[in-house]
Amino acid sequence: MKVVGVIPARYGSTRFPGKPLALINGKPMIQHVYEQVTKSKELETVVVATDHEDIKRVVEEFGGKAIMTRTDHETGSDRISEVTGKVDGDFYVNVQGDEPLIRPELIDALVQAAKESPEAVVTAKTAIKNEEDVTNPNVVKVVTNKKGFALYFSRSAVPYNRSGLEHKHFKHLGLYGYPKEVLNQFVQLPPSDLEKVEVLEQLRLLENGYSLKVVETTYDAVGVDTPEDIEKVEMILGGNN
Template sequence: MKVVGVIPARYNSSRFPGKPLADILRKPMIQHVFERVSASEKLDKVVVATDHEEIQQTVLDFGGDVVMTREDHETGSDRMAEVVSKIEGDIFVNVQGDEPLIHTGTIDKIVETALDNPESVVTAKTPLKDMEDVQDPNVVKVVADQKDSAIYFSRSPIPYNRSKEPIKYYKHLGIYSYPRDVITKFVDLPESTLERAEVLEQLRLLDNGYTVKVIETSYDAVGVDTPEDIDKVEKIMGVTK
């Protein structure tokens, strides 16, 4: 089976316009992401999906592959579906374009799980250690069953710990693998009630009966949402290099 990594990279961002081109240790952020994703041993191909010619040219300049997509996509999944319609592949892994610290091992584990479960979507979770994060609606939580299939995603603390016994909470990480036919069908499904309530696109999958496998990783996403986040990422890179 051919496995393709897709990195959506929009130019327009309300908090950080041109974010994929932001300089991090003398490289554009999109290059850091591309190089990390390309280091995966499980991906057969990696492409950047963008709507902007400057990002396209930047990717070509550092030797990457790029697919031009429409500007009017509302989500990364919509942009990914357009990529799927243009290139060959059986499994497509969506990696956020604003995570220059993405962990290659997490990508590999997702692909391994996807190959073992070729009809399932696969995503990731990491343990939450801070109760402030558990209570934070901006930190999405996930619960899975004993077979590692997602039961629910929520901005609320789940499960509710009425027993007061020690319990683990998990943060959902925004990385997904999709079988080709699932992503093409998924983006055409109507928005679900739960999706509208939580403003979480992945709930549309559960609402429509799709299985979402959840792997556990120690990697905790460090995304770049604002210009101020660049300093934080550079400091981490300085420690890890």
């Protein structure tokens, strides 16, 4: 199975234009992400998929591989689907371009899970430690069956703990691995009813009968959504990266 890591890097952002080029400890964020992803032992190729020449140029300047994609993609999945026609592979891992702390071990775990369930989309979850996150609609929750496949994703507190029994809730992490054929089928499907209600793209997969294998990890995503988040990441890095 030829596995390709794809980092979508869109220049336009309502809250943070040019975000992939923002400096973290003097280095562009996209470089931090790229260097973390290339530490994965399971990826044969890593590419940045961008819609802006400046991002492509910066990636190539630090020795990375970048390809230009259309400017009208609505989602990262759409952008990666375009990549499948330009970079040969069997399985494509979508790594968010605003997660400079992504762990290569998690990427490897996703690919290993894909080898065990080759027809499934693979994603990840982590236990919620802050109880306030359980009811926070910006923190997406996921519930899985006993074999580790997703039953549902929601912005609500699922499952609702009416019994009062001790229960662990899980946060869904926006890291995905797609078999090529499934990815290209997925992006051709119209938005589903539950997807439109929750505004969660992954529900389109569930509603159309696709399986999502969910890998558990201790990693909790630290994304950069605003310029203020840069300082938070720099503190975590300790100025050493």
